[in-house]
Amino acid sequence: MQNMIQKDSIYAEPLAQVQDFCFDADVVEVFPDMIQRSVPGYQTIIQTIGKLTQRYQQASSNYYDLGCSLGAASLAMRRQLSDSSSKIIAVDNSPAMVERCRMHLHAFRSDVPLEVQLGDIRDLAIDNAAMVVSNFTLQFLPKADRDALVTRIYQGLKPGGIFILSEKVVFDDAVTHDLLIDLHHDFKRANGYSELEISQKRTALENVMRPDTLAQHQQRFAAAGFASATVWFQCFNFCSMVAIKQGAADANV
Numbered sequence: 001m002q003n004m005i006q007k008d009s010i011y012a013e014p015l016a017q018v019q020d021f022c023f024d025a026d027v028v029e030v031f032p033d034m035i036q037r038s039v040p041g042y043q044t045i046i047q048t049i050g051k052l053t054q055r056y057q058q059a060s061s062n063y064y065d066l067g068c069s070l071g072a073a074s075l076a077m078r079r080q081l082s083d084s085s086s087k088i089i090a091v092d093n094s095p096a097m098v099e100r101c102r103m104h105l106h107a108f109r110s111d112v113p114l115e116v117q118l119g120d121i122r123d124l125a126i127d128n129a130a131m132v133v134s135n136f137t138l139q140f141l142p143k144a145d146r147d148a149l150v151t152r153i154y155q156g157l158k159p160g161g162i163f164i165l166s167e168k169v170v171f172d173d174a175v176t177h178d179l180l181i182d183l184h185h186d187f188k189r190a191n192g193y194s195e196l197e198i199s200q201k202r203t204a205l206e207n208v209m210r211p212d213t214l215a216q217h218q219q220r221f222a223a224a225g226f227a228s229a230t231v232w233f234q235c236f237n238f239c240s241m242v243a244i245k246q247g248a249a250d251a252n253v
């Protein structure tokens with residue numbers, strides 16, 4: 001039924017063989033429930049993307065949402081913008097996501113143009129950007145492709161522009177790593193996922209989601225040219241970072 005949030009039960013039954021996780025029509029159907037029950041702080045992060053938009057918006061600029069899924073970050077940015085000479089560009093390479101994202105976003109009215117593109121963020125031209133958001137997307141790219149993308153993001157930002165990067169992270173220290181994974185699994189259990197769901201999803205993600213350490217993110221920001229970058233949110237092994245390109249921003253609208 002339209003507008004009804006479907007409960008995620010994708011991994012509820014035992015599977016003979018757990019396939020690699022992919023963002024197909026079944027996942028799209030349950031995605032809001034899945035992300036809400038799986039990612040600690042998801043709502044706080046989306047709200048803060050809105051607050052950062054208030055603070056860092058610049059006139060006549062582009063706002064990118066890389067791996068937009070159903071467009072939650074795009075909507076959070078658009079709610080804060082009123083400048084019709086600015087533009088939001090939301091990109092995802094899952095046809096099922098893009099189709100549902102377009103339906104969802106067209107239900108909200110705004111003067112700010114918003115384009116939902118089907119495509120790979122590695123091929124996207126990024127320019128004149130006040131903000132680039134990657135909310136839990138970089139972790140799905142092959143590791144070898146991440147440096148080049150972050151460098152292109154830096155180059156596509158205007159002075160005073162920001163890159164918001166949310167990611168699941170891993171820890172070099174095994175004791176810390178295991179503790180934070182256990183706490184995340186407790187969070188999922190408290191949100192109604194069974195042991196079977198937790199373990200089958202973990203297997204499904206193993207080959208497709210490869211998180212970096214916080215040190216690797218910091219190092220990548222610096223190599224791309226960002227002089228200022230910090231973690232602004234962390235809950236267990238989930239975090240969100242903001243990297244700021246130096247220079248004087250254009251005036252707000």
Ligand SMILES: Nc1ncnc2c1ncn2[C@@H]1O[C@H](C[S@+](CC[C@H]([NH3+])C(=O)[O-])CC(=O)[O-])[C@@H](O)[C@H]1O
Pocket residue numbers: 023035066067068069070071072073091092093094097119120121122134135136137140141
């Ligand atoms: N190379 C790629 N190019 C384009 N899209 C990609 C690529 N690889 C993966 N994706 C897309 O990145 C999204 C990651 S989900 C983002 C949540 C959203 N940001 C949110 O704020 O709700 C995160 C998660 O589910 O953990 C999926 O929609 C993929 O199709």
Ligand SMILES: O=C(O)C(=O)Cc1ccccc1
Pocket residue numbers: 034035038039168201202205
């Ligand atoms: O569920 C998990 O364990 C996660 O790491 C988060 C997640 C959320 C939605 C799709 C893929 C991964």
